[in-house]
Every structure is written in C-alpha cells, then in structure tokens.
Amino acid sequence: MRRTSIIAIDGPAASGKSSTAQMVAEKLDYLHVDSGSLYRAATAAILRAQPNPDEWTERSVLDAARGVELRAARTSFYPVLDNRAIEEEIRGADVTRNVSRVAQMPRVREWVNAKVRDAAASSNVVVDGRDMGTVVFPEADLKIFLVADSRERAARRLRQRGTPTSEKLLDDETLRIIERDARDARQTVPAADAAIIDTTSLTQREQVERIVNLWIEQSG
Ligand code: C5P
Numbered sequence: 001m002r003r004t005s006i007i008a009i010d011g012p013a014a015s016g017k018s019s020t021a022q023m024v025a026e027k028l029d030y031l032h033v034d035s036g037s038l039y040r041a042a043t044a045a046i047l048r049a050q051p052n053p054d055e056w057t058e059r060s061v062l063d064a065a066r067g068v069e070l071r072a073a074r075t076s077f078y079p080v081l082d083n084r085a086i087e088e089e090i091r092g093a094d095v096t097r098n099v100s101r102v103a104q105m106p107r108v109r110e111w112v113n114a115k116v117r118d119a120a121a122s123s124n125v126v127v128d129g130r131d132m133g134t135v136v137f138p139e140a141d142l143k144i145f146l147v148a149d150s151r152e153r154a155a156r157r158l159r160q161r162g163t164p165t166s167e168k169l170l171d172d173e174t175l176r177i178i179e180r181d182a183r184d185a186r187q188t189v190p191a192a193d194a195a196i197i198d199t200t201s202l203t204q205r206e207q208v209e210r211i212v213n214l215w216i217e218q219s220g
Contacts, residue, residue: 005030005124006139007215008132011146012188013180014153016199016207020146021128023208025075028126028215032076033119035129035136036099038112040090041068041079043099048081053098058105065108070115077119100183109135109187130184133191142215145190146207149200150177 007030009021018034025032045064046056067082079086089095102108113136116127120137127136133143148156154173158165181188190196195214199207 004120004122005141006120006137007126007142007144007211008137008140008191008194009126009128009144009146009211010130010132010134010188010190010194011128011144011148012130012153012184013177014157015146015148016153016156016204017128017146019204020199020207020211021126022076023204024211024215025126027208027212028124030124030126031072031119033070033116033125033127034076035112035116035127035132037079037090038068038070038115039099039103039108040095041065041081041086042108042111043095043102044086044089045081046102047094047098053101056101058107061102061105061108062111065111070119072119072123096180100180103184103187130188133194134189135187138191142211142218143191143194144211144214145194145196147196147198147200150174150181152200153177 007024009017009024011017018036021034022032042061042065045068046061049064050056050060069080070077071080079090116136119125120127129136133140133145151170151174154170154177157173157177158169197207197210
C-alpha cells in the first residue's frame, strides 16, 4: 500500500509546469520530480554517444541512458549522467530539438516511468510532465493540467532566458512551441479527473496558490 502523497502536474511545453511544481513542492515540504528532465537526460546521453539523431534506436538510447540516475536533493530530484549534474546540458537547444524523438520510444517511456515511480515510493512528491496523471500515476491524490496560450508560453521562455527579445524572436519561439506541441500531442492529454488551470493571465504566484489551495481543500 502506498503511504506517500502524489500531486501530478501536467501540461504542454513552457506551460510553467516545472517552476510551478517546484514552488508547490517547497510550500508543502514535498520533493519535486520533473519527468521531462529524465527524457532530456536520456537525450543528452545519446547525443554524446551518437551526434546523428537519424542513427538512434531504442536500444542505443537505452544503452546510453544507463549512465543516468535520479538523485534526491533537499527540495527536488535531479538527474545525473555518469555521476555529474547535467542541468545546463539538458536545457540546451540540441537536447530540446531532439527530446520528443526520444520520448516517442515506448521502452524509454517505461524507463522514465520506473524512475519516477521509484522516487515517489519513498517521498511525498509533486511530479510534473505530460502523462503523470494519466499513465504514470492514475491514482495520484491531486491532478492538475496547466494550459496557456502558445504566444504567452513563448514570451515566458524568452523572459526566462533573459536575453534581449524582438517580435521576430517571439514569432520563432511561438512556432517552435507549436511544433513541439504537435510532436508531444499524443501523450499530452488531461486526465478525466484533472483540474484544468489556464495560466495565460495568471502570475506564477497565483498558479502556485491555486494548486496549494486545491490541495488544502481536498485534504482538509
Ligand atoms: O517538460 P519538458 O519540456 O522539459 O519535457 C521535455 C520533453 O520530454 C517534452 O517535449 C516531451 O517530448 C517529453 N516528455 C514526455 N512525457 C513527460 C515529460 C516530458 O513525453 N511526462
């Protein structure tokens, strides 16, 4: 019998899942698990072993991903590759461009799901991704699905990067987000019992408050 609590936060690219999940976890004293970081770590691992994505197979990705582990820090789990933190590498453009290809591989999905379930077996967690509330934790205690307008998501991404921006950059980023949405569409579906929150005009703080309030209402 499971004794830990699970809050699952899903949604499309740049919907604010990970930063929101991290803040909810800190408020509740839970640990944050970002399932996307594992897909990204597997992609970073195979990019090191084979720079040409056309050569990748499910087998070669799984082999490369053998060096990936999920470690617990004070407020979150984070992936390491060959015992080294790889946060910067997994957020790079190369990984972002190729991660959806890796995420289409069924056995890679099983590999990620097993790691995320392991993490949740020993701690109260806020997990975020695409299919946490549907496939990985259909029994989650609270399910949230975040949505936001694609242009607003692109604007957030650019703000996050902190580099100067322009209409052209915003157009390009919006297009990249729409393309990634299309590639990830199959696994990005809200659970029937998820609360859907449109964050287009919400601040980060408001998103976090809504989720924490839902959790308090439900557990109270
Ligand atoms: O959330 P993030 O954008 O970091 O996820 C990176 C990629 O990992 C997504 O574009 C998607 O292809 C994949 N992913 C997934 N299922 C999840 C989490 C992420 O397919 N639960």
